[in-house]
Amino acid sequence: MFTQSIQNYLNRHGYTHITLKAVLFDMDGVLFNSMPYHAEAWNTVMTRHGLELSREEAYLHEGRTGAATINIVYNRQYGSDAPQELIDEIYAEKCQIFGSFPEPDPMPGAYELLQDIKAQGITPVLVTGSGQRSLLDRLAHHYPSIFAPERMVTAFDVKYGKPNPEPYLMGLKKAGVQAHEALVVENAPLGVQAGVAAGIFTLGVNTGPMADHVLTDAGANLLFPSMQALHEGWAKLREALAETHL
Structure with missing residues (x-):
């Protein structure tokens, strides 16, 4: 499943391989159950x-x-x-x-995935349409030492929100990488559309009430049922990325 999805992406964009240097994360529904x-x-x-x-x-x-x-x-x-x-x-x-609502819980599996990514020398980048200061402030508490301030794109930074590719193009720029050197992790159809429009291999994580096809119809290259499932499948996904070339 992983290999075919990667090959389809490479064929579509004319790349020969994906050299993973950064992972761009949405926040609401990906890092927090908000x-x-x-x-x-x-x-x-x-x-x-x-x-x-x-x-x-x-x-x-x-x-x-x-x-x-x-x-x-x-x-x-x-x-x-x-x-x-x-x-x-x-x-x-x-x-x-x-x-006024209770503090939203972090998504199970998200912190462990981010720890693995950082340990592997890959740069995590936050790309959110949110301007909620309360959530942004909680990142430092629930995800300590994960997202550097200069590696964050929020509603305060962009003119056009998702599904426009601008937020993810800005995320690439802040990470100092090209589209074929990154992945996007998104739970929303508009976010998936933005990642795909930016030319980035986009993972859909269905953490909400939508049917799976809503994310695949939006263009998600791969679909996971939860952040925990993505964490558990991360090693195999990395292997597929390293082994897949055109």
Whole structure:
């Protein structure tokens, strides 16, 4: 399974091999089980402002900047982008609601995987559409000495959120690597689309309520059912990457 997926990727992009130097990680739903809180917060604040965004749909917008999510919903109902003042108000309220929930748990298997990656001399990079200071601050606590500040891409750094490739292209730049020297780890369809659009071999990890095909339809090169499963399959994946050449 691993070998064929890698060969398909190499054929599609015209590369001869993948030399793994960096792994680019999304945060919500990959490092933290925070998406249920995000979905609840978005649904609550949108309803408060007379806008319609279900909890289920919120998962499909994961990875967008807050402003982009608000504009999609507002445009759908009113045919125009939301005023900037309203965007700022809604996003501030959403962050306040999110911050009122219990601290989200780290994803099982994520820290162990990151420890293995660092021990192997591979650079971990954070690429998130989030601007939630509370989650960003928790990285240092739950994932100590893993992500260097200069190896982090957040909503504060990009003009275009996922599914635009800009966040992952910036992640490559911050890691100092090319697309065929990295992997992306994503749990959201928009994030998968962004990784694929950046030309990076993209792993989909289905940690949410979506059907598997949502991630494969978005273009995921490989699919894992959990971060624990990715950790357990990491050694075999690395072997396949090292052995697969065109």
